[in-house]
Amino acid sequence: MSDSFRDLYLTVVGATQQSLLKPSAAVPRRVAEDQLIRLQRQFARPDGINAAYDVLAAEHTVLLHGEPGSGRSSAARVLLRELPPSRGMYHELAPDQPKVGTAWLSADLIGEEDRMLLDLSATNAATWNAVHEELSAFRHELLRKGAFLVVVLPHRFEDRPFTDLVHRTIGRPNAWEAVVRHLRLNGLEDAIWQDHRDVLHDHLDTLPPMREVARLTDLILTARSFDHEEGTFADWCEAAIAALTDRDQQVADLLPTLEEGGQRALLLTAAMLDGARGEAVHRATTVLLEKVGSEQDARPLLERSGLSHRLSNVHATMGTDACVRFRELGFAQAARHHFWINLPDVRAPMGEWLGKVLKLRELTETDRERLVVRFTEMCLSSGDTESLASFVIDWTRDGASRTAEVQAAAHLLGKAIESEEFGSRFRRLTREWSANRPTRNLREVLVEVCEKVMSIHHPNAALVRLHHLARNEPQPGMAREALLRFVSQDSRLQRRLLWRLATAQSSHHRADADLFLAFSDLPDDFLLVSATREWLTACWRMAFDLHTPERWAPCARHWLATADAVGDGDLSSAALDILVDASASRYPVLSRIYADARRTVSPALSAHLLRTINRAQTAHFSRLSPHLEVSPS
Known part of the structure; x- marks a missing residue:
């Protein structure tokens, strides 16, 4: 990949706007690989996984069975990570409802030597039946490209297997080993926990889902920092187990003692803003009381209880840094969950409250991000995707400065897309929004989420949406x-975008032609492969047809200069052939290209170009000449 293309996006538009989401230190492909490496290091190998690997290595496809909660999806990712290094990328297939007439599993999603995960564990009957019918044909293309696929099967459909593919069942990993690996990976030395392993055994003997085991380990590490490392490993384990098992009941026992609406509002607000400064919690509590219709404290200001005293009544405290936190680990999450599940009528006013609180000056950017993520998690826990989608639309309406809300929409959508259960729905929504004409604010949110979140595990989907957005920009x-920056990271993404530009059947040909002209500095091998060479020719032809010479001529000169730099070889010949073939022997186009070449490139390349033009025109006129009939004598 040439350095000039890598930096090309910097000159496409002016300075980049302030980011809504924090930029990653690495490109999405590297982030995905790093996540797989970390998962592999903390993964406890279950029974059957070695046999599954043997099938995957030999057949390029393996179907995984397993009990729900046994860590099937993690096992699938580790299997793909353990394959020998290749030029392919890791990505996850999302069997989203396709457009009419298109496949659920599109073969063009398969790259050379890719490693792919198809997680069907949460699919419904309709999706299962559709994917079931298409997988054999999909696998045929997969084998042709030397790619690998692991399919996680839904437990409820295990009696309807794919008859022509190999199945393997994996067992449940050793939960204690999983905990130990996680602790070691996070820097907890063996001496700290070796004498206290019995503390966890009773809980692990209940066979909790492996996802809960991972959360338990995170809570142990959180308890350590919560306790400022002053307790023992046994203390941290007890606090973590209590956070998982006891906090819901503690919240349920506390609520009847809070008879006033103001007390309950303070509990809910403190839980939503756990870690924020006290004045922010106080202001947000006042807003919540207004939204739910509760009366505020009518006593004179100096006769009211202080914030610290009121916080102590809801098991919270305000530290020396003036930030509000709960005394018990996991209490804030349990309080949020209790209100959301047991008082469903409070959900609508909480949504209105959220919009107001986001504008409070007392909140930091981190406070807002945490608040939006927590609210998103609550909506997802009850399957309320409609409300989340409505918030994204509402917060991104055109209008006055709405920086806090636009940023909140980006955090909300980014969190929702990462959901295992509902992520596919939000990916569909982003496709719909991107293909239409979104507001400027919504376009900014979609760009950020596609480039920084969706691109990690669904790079092809991110590319499609960024392409739609680039077409629809005024x-x-x-x-x-963002699109040019994203595809500059990997030649396969460039190839896929080039294919879309050359073959898309849409009303955006002019926009695509203009995009190609910004994208025309490509890896050298694109000029020598028949498929990409045809696409390049089609794109140049589209540019000549739809744009004036003032637009395409500078790009053509750059193309010629690049060909001149590589010397007189196969690459330069291919570059000239593509330009000349794309012109379809139109004299004005060829004349402008040749005139520019004589001024800007070497005499040798100019002469080579002239020979190529003459050869093409001779062939063109030969095809047009009628065959002379010879009259019989």
Whole structure:
């Protein structure tokens, strides 16, 4: 990949706007690989996984069975990570409802030597039946490209297997080994926990889902920092187990003692803003009381209880840093869950409250992010995806400065897309929004989420949405900049975008042609492979047809200069052939290209170009000449 293409996006538009989401230190592909490496290091190998690997290595496809909660999806990712290094990328297939007439599993999603995960563990009957019918044909293309696929099967459909593919069942990993690996990976030395392993055994003997085991380990580490490392490993384990098992009941026991609406509002607000400063919690509590219709304290200001005293009544405290936190680990999450599940009528006013609180000056950017993520988690826990989608639309309406709300929409959508259960629905929504004409604010949110979140595990889906957004921009801007930046990271993404530009059947040909001209500096091997060479020719032809010479000529000169730099070889010949073939022997186009070449490139390349033009025109006129009939004598 040439350095000029890597930096090309910097000159497409002006300075980049302030980011809504924090930029990653690495490109999405590297982030995905790092996540797999970390998972592999903390993974406890279950029975059957070695046999599953043997099938995957030999057949390029393996179907995984297993009990729910046994860590099937993690096992699938580890299997793909353990394959020998290849040029392919790791990505996850999402069997989303396709457009009419298109496949659920599109073969063009398969890259050379890719490693792919198809997690069907949460699919419904309709999706299962559709994917079931298409997988054999999909696998045929997969084998042709030397790619690998692991399919996690839904437990409820195990009696309807794929008859022509190999199945393997994996057992449940050793939960204690999983905990130990996780602790070691996070720097907890063996001496700290070796004498206290019995503390966890009773809980692990109940066979909790492996996802809960991972959360338990995180809570142990959180308890350690919560306790400022002053307790023992046994203390941290007891606090972590209590956070998982006892906090819901503690919240249920506390609520009847809070008879006033103000006390309950303070509990809920403190739980939503856990870690924020006290004045922010106080202001947000006042807003919540207004939204739910509760009366505020009518006593004179100096006769009211202080915030610290009121917080102590809801098991919270305000530290020396003036930030509000709960005394018990996991209490804030349990309080949020209790209100959401047991008082469903409070959900609508909480949504209104959220919009107001986001604008409070007392909140930091981190406070807002945490608040939006917590609210998103609560909505997802009850399957309320409609409300979340409505918030994204509402917070991104065109209007006055709405920085806090636009940023909140980005955090909300990014969190929702990562959901295992509902992520596919939000990916569908982003596709719909991107293909239409979103507001400027919504476009900015979609660009950020696609480039920084969706791109990690669903790079092809991110590319498609960024392409739609770039087409629909009133003028080239943030979406095009992000798209070019994204595809510059990997030649396969460039190949896929080039294919879309050359073959898409849409009303956006002019926009696609303009995008191609910004994208025309490509890896050298694209010029020598028949498929990409055809796509390049089609794109140049589209540019000549739909744009004036003032637009395409500078790009053509750059193309010629690049060909000149590589010398007189196969690459330069291919570059000239593509330009000349794309012109379809139109004299004005060829004349402008040749005139520019004589001024900007070497005499040798100019002569080579002239020979190529003459050869093409001779062939063109030969095809047009009628065959002379010879009259019989």
